[in-house]
Amino acid sequence: MTLSIITINYNNAEGLRKTLASVASQTYPHIEHIIVDGGSKDGSVEILRAYPQPLPKRRGEITEDKFPTQNPAHKVLWISEKDNGIYNAMNKGIRMATGDYIQILNSGDILAAPDVTERMMAALQNKIKQQHQQHNINNPSVVEQHTTTASENNTSSLYQNRPAILYGNMIKEYPDGHRVKDTCGGGDYTPESFLYFYRGTLNHDCAYIRGDLFEKYGLYNEQMKICSDWEWYVRTIVLGGEKACYTDIDVTIFDMMGVSESGGKNRALIQQERREYLEAILPASVLRDYDKYAFPIEQYQRLKKYHLWGLVYLVERMIFKFEKWLKK
Numbered sequence: 001m002t003l004s005i006i007t008i009n010y011n012n013a014e015g016l017r018k019t020l021a022s023v024a025s026q027t028y029p030h031i032e033h034i035i036v037d038g039g040s041k042d043g044s045v046e047i048l049r050a051y052p053q054p055l056p057k058r059r060g061e062i063t064e065d066k067f068p069t070q071n072p073a074h075k076v077l078w079i080s081e082k083d084n085g086i087y088n089a090m091n092k093g094i095r096m097a098t099g100d101y102i103q104i105l106n107s108g109d110i111l112a113a114p115d116v117t118e119r120m121m122a123a124l125q126n127k128i129k130q131q132h133q134q135h136n137i138n139n140p141s142v143v144e145q146h147t148t149t150a151s152e153n154n155t156s157s158l159y160q161n162r163p164a165i166l167y168g169n170m171i172k173e174y175p176d177g178h179r180v181k182d183t184c185g186g187g188d189y190t191p192e193s194f195l196y197f198y199r200g201t202l203n204h205d206c207a208y209i210r211g212d213l214f215e216k217y218g219l220y221n222e223q224m225k226i227c228s229d230w231e232w233y234v235r236t237i238v239l240g241g242e243k244a245c246y247t248d249i250d251v252t253i254f255d256m257m258g259v260s261e262s263g264g265k266n267r268a269l270i271q272q273e274r275r276e277y278l279e280a281i282l283p284a285s286v287l288r289d290y291d292k293y294a295f296p297i298e299q300y301q302r303l304k305k306y307h308l309w310g311l312v313y314l315v316e317r318m319i320f321k322f323e324k325w326l327k328k
Contacts, residue, residue, distance in 0.1 A: 001121060002030040003208065004099030008089045008106050010038035015108030015255065016047055022110035028117035029074070032099050036089045037080040044107075048078045087220040087228040094214050100162070101208040104229070108255040109205050112171060116251055120208060123247040124166050131161040164242035167207040168251035175257055182254075186246065194238050195297060198278070198290050201230040202237075202244060206251035213242065226266055227273040234277075 005023055009016045016035075023033045037044055077096060083089040090104060101124070111117065170182045184202050185191065191202050217236045220228040236242050278287055303309045 001101065001124065002032060002099040003028070003117060003121065004032045004034060004093075004097035004102045004211065005105050006090060006093035006097060006102060007033065007035045008038075008086060008093070008104070009035060009040065009044055010089075011040045011042040011044065012107045013040070013043040013047060016044050018110050019105060019107050020047070023105070024074070025114045026074075026111065026117045027115050028121055030099075030121075031117065032075045032077070032097065034093045034096050035076070035078040036083070036093045037078065038089055039080055039082045045080045048080065085222060085225065087222045087224065091219040091222065094211075094219055097211060099211055101166075102211050102214070103208055104204050105252065106205065108257075110253050112250040112253055116249065119249055120166065120168065120247070120251060123168075123249065124163065124208065127163045127166060127245055127247075128161055131163065162210055163245045164210050164213060164236070165202075165207055165244040166247060167202060167244060168247050168249035170203040170206040171250055171253045172256050173253050179253070181250070183248075184246070186248070191233070191237055191244050194234070195290070195294060197230065197234050197238060198294055199298065202233050203254070204229040204233075205254055207244075216240075224273050224277075226269050227277070230274065231277055234281075 007016070007019050007023075009019075016037075020033075020035075023031065035048060037048065039045075079092065079096075083092065093104075094102060105111070167184060169186075170184075172180045172182055174180075182203060184200075184206075185196070191197065213236055217232070217240055221231055222228070224231060237244055278290075282290070300309065300312065303312055
């Protein structure tokens with residue numbers, strides 16, 4: 001399987017160097033690295049132009065070459081032109097991508113280890129086999145059909161069961177150098193319900209997204225400034241019913257001074273965009289219930305995780321009986 005890594009950059013030459021080197025060091029051969037630069041003026045374009053062999057111009061200014069230290073099978077494309085924001089740039093990269101899966105790795109962010117792509121792809125292969133086996137168990141007639149078809153048809157059928165999204169861990173790196181691992185629930189809270197996205201999100205830089213999902217559900221909403229990846233997940237996972245699978249692999253090291261963080265300066269905008277979207281898709285009565293009960297439900301989930309929910313249930317039953325006694 002092939003992976004398209006899309007890197008968005010604007011006036012972040014130093015971060016771009018780090019990201020380019022990180023992707024170039026990957027041992028997995030089937031990588032397509034697409035860099036979408038917004039017309040930087042800080043030397044970023046000069047870094048990209050260090051790689052010759054330009055292709056005929058299409059979709060702006062594109063060139064293809066192999067990084068000096070990378071796997072010879074890697075493919076690199078870049079474009080530098082003015083865009084209409086982060087998500088407009090991401091959508092450009094997605095339209096150019098040809099990989100089976102897509103990963104968004106912005107400039108300044110790096111892959112956690114040289115073999116992380118290889119391990120993630122191996123995890124994907126295992127998930128595919130598991131889903132294929134489960135599909136055969138649930139559909140016994142399919143097994144007989146597979147024994148009578150050519151091996152290449154079996155392979156094609158196998159890959160029809162590809163997971164929609166596979167995600168791992170993101171290591172958050174703060175300006176003072178300390179790091180925190182973010183597992184997005186770590187498999188404890190699977191992002192399948194709306195409650196998951198009401199309170200949080202799925203980190204996009206450590207997620208491998210099946211490429212055809214962008215054809216099925218559309219690209220990122222370019223009207224949003226900072227929450228369009230969250231909105232796309234809601235559209236795809238919650239409303240579309242696609243499954244996100246977790247694997248315990250440290251995938252990326254995330255620069256906490258990026259646009260979505262900026263030392264906390266953009267938190268108000270994040271909350272505003274999310275709230276406007278929630279009010280647009282949910283009836284007011286449903287949203288009121290989420291506002292009122294989301295946190296208590298999270299508390300209950302945490303207690304259940306540590307096997308303390310039985311104690312809570314016992315206390316609740318005692319209160320219930322006490323209330324009945326008072327009414328007599």
